[in-house]
Amino acid sequence: MPSHSSPFHRAAADPQADTRKAEVIARLQDIQAPTLPNNLVNLGMVRNLQIVDDYVYLRLYVGTHQRHLQQQVQQTLTALPWCKKAYAQLCTIPGVRTTLAVSSGKGGVGKSTTAVNLAAALTRSGAKVGLLDADIYGPNVPHMLGLGQSSVQVVETDSGQRFLPLDAHGIKLMSVGLLAEQDHPLAWRGPVMHKILTQFLQEVEWGDLDYLLIDLPPGTGDAQITIMQESPICGVIMVTTPQQVAVADVRRSVAMFRQVGVPVLGLVENMSYLLCGHCGNPTPIFGSGGGAQIARDLQVPLWGQVPLDPRICALADAGVPLPLQLPDASVSQVFAQIAAGLNGTFGQAAMPEPTLAAPKSAPPGTH
Ligand SMILES: Nc1ncnc2c1ncn2[C@@H]1O[C@H](COP(=O)(O)OP(=O)(O)OP(=O)(O)O)[C@@H](O)[C@H]1O
Numbered sequence: 473m474p475s476h477s478s479p480f481h482r483a484a485a486d487p488q489a490d491t492r493k494a495e496v497i498a499r500l501q502d503i504q505a506p507t508l509p510n511n512l513v514n515l516g517m518v519r520n521l522q523i524v525d526d527y528v529y530l531r532l533y534v535g536t537h538q539r540h541l542q543q544q545v546q547q548t549l550t551a552l553p554w555c556k557k558a559y560a561q562l563c564t565i566p567g568v569r570t571t572l573a574v575s576s577g578k579g580g581v582g583k584s585t586t587a588v589n590l591a592a593a594l595t596r597s598g599a600k601v602g603l604l605d606a607d608i609y610g611p612n613v614p615h616m617l618g619l620g621q622s623s624v625q626v627v628e629t630d631s632g633q634r635f636l637p638l639d640a641h642g643i644k645l646m647s648v649g650l651l652a653e654q655d656h657p658l659a660w661r662g663p664v665m666h667k668i669l670t671q672f673l674q675e676v677e678w679g680d681l682d683y684l685l686i687d688l689p690p691g692t693g694d695a696q697i698t699i700m701q702e703s704p705i706c707g708v709i710m711v712t713t714p715q716q717v718a719v720a721d722v723r724r725s726v727a728m729f730r731q732v733g734v735p736v737l738g739l740v741e742n743m744s745y746l747l748c749g750h751c752g753n754p755t756p757i758f759g760s761g762g763g764a765q766i767a768r769d770l771q772v773p774l775w776g777q778v779p780l781d782p783r784i785c786a787l788a789d790a791g792v793p794l795p796l797q798l799p800d801a802s803v804s805q806v807f808a809q810i811a812a813g814l815n816g817t818f819g820q821a822a823m824p825e826p827t828l829a830a831p832k833s834a835p836p837g838t839h
Pocket residue numbers: 576578579580581582583584585586607610612689690742743778779780781782783784785788
């Protein structure tokens with residue numbers, strides 16, 4: 473893990489600096505995030521904290537409706553007896569209230585499927601949703617939403633040129649795949665990849681969104697760290713399969729997120745079981761217990777168990793998310809429950825009453 477990934481930059485051993493840093497963190501822990509049941513530090517909103525002489529510098533990653541926190545943070549820290557001035561650099565995606573990442577320890581477990589189905593379930597619940605497909609290794613979300621052949625438009629705005637997201641079934645979409653030629657591998661080198669991902673995070677004209685879901689590449693590489701560091705992600709949703717061998721990969725990913733200071737909000741176990749067409753009993757094709765074990769070990773709530781359903785593949789090929797086409801299917805019910813839990817936690821304004829009960833382990837905002 474590169475040293476720059478730490479949320480709280482570590483200088484050489486200096487007892488006074490360490491004491492001051494602890495004081496700053498303690499003050500910030502007293503500031504509660506509006507709409508979320510936790511403080512700014514635990515929610516990963518404070519990063520790159522540095523204390524130079526009697527000055528405090530930090531980055532504040534917030535939703536667009538939380539901009540007032542900048543002043544609150546600066547005032548709180550400037551009140552420390554030794555602090556001459558505190559500078560909180562505001563990092564936000566214009567128009568976006570809540571940014572969440574969807575991640576997995578390894579490829580092929582259904583991360584993009586989860587991102588697309590959750591985006592659809594949130595849209596059905598009345599939320600305005602954007603989906604950023606940042607999976608540079610396999611950007612297949614446009615195809616899953618029926619936009620495989622589309623091209624990205626650039627518009628002139630007051631703040632310069634911006635990418636215009638596409639619209640699919642009411643979900644706003646931007647994907648690294650839309651920049652690539654068909655059948656052409658995305659073999660971007662480090663600096664180019666960093667620039668493209670940063671552009672995608674900062675230069676898309678999303679408009680007003682309740683949620684921006686970011687479909688991360690699988691694993692724990694440079695791309696993931698770039699996205700986590702450059703965006704106001706307030707939590708990660710981890711996707712896994714029930715296989716015990718997936719546990720180690722998930723553990724590594726969760727450790728990375730915690731190291732960059734972003735909380736893992738919950739776990740979705742995908743391909744949990746197949747409902748027998750004859751007797752209706754669940755059959756655990758890919759083993760069982762993996763999700764529950766990771767949830768226990770890492771103290772992350774298990775939000776849902778998504779069954780294997782061949783209609784997921786068929787509808788992904790047809791470009792329609794299952795919750796929009798078949799809202800009563802059990803897969804759709806799982807995503808509707810997760811969406812209801814997220815709406816309850818993130819307190820979206822003007823949200824209609826959820827039609828389904830909240831999941832047993834509702835997203836707590838943080839662990
Ligand atoms: N619950 C499910 N039932 C049936 N098929 C599924 C289910 N979840 C995912 N799939 C299928 O499994 C394949 C892999 O899913 P997906 O592309 O979402 O995985 P991924 O983790 O995003 O992969 P990668 O990291 O390689 O992009 C797809 O063909 C998808 O349609």
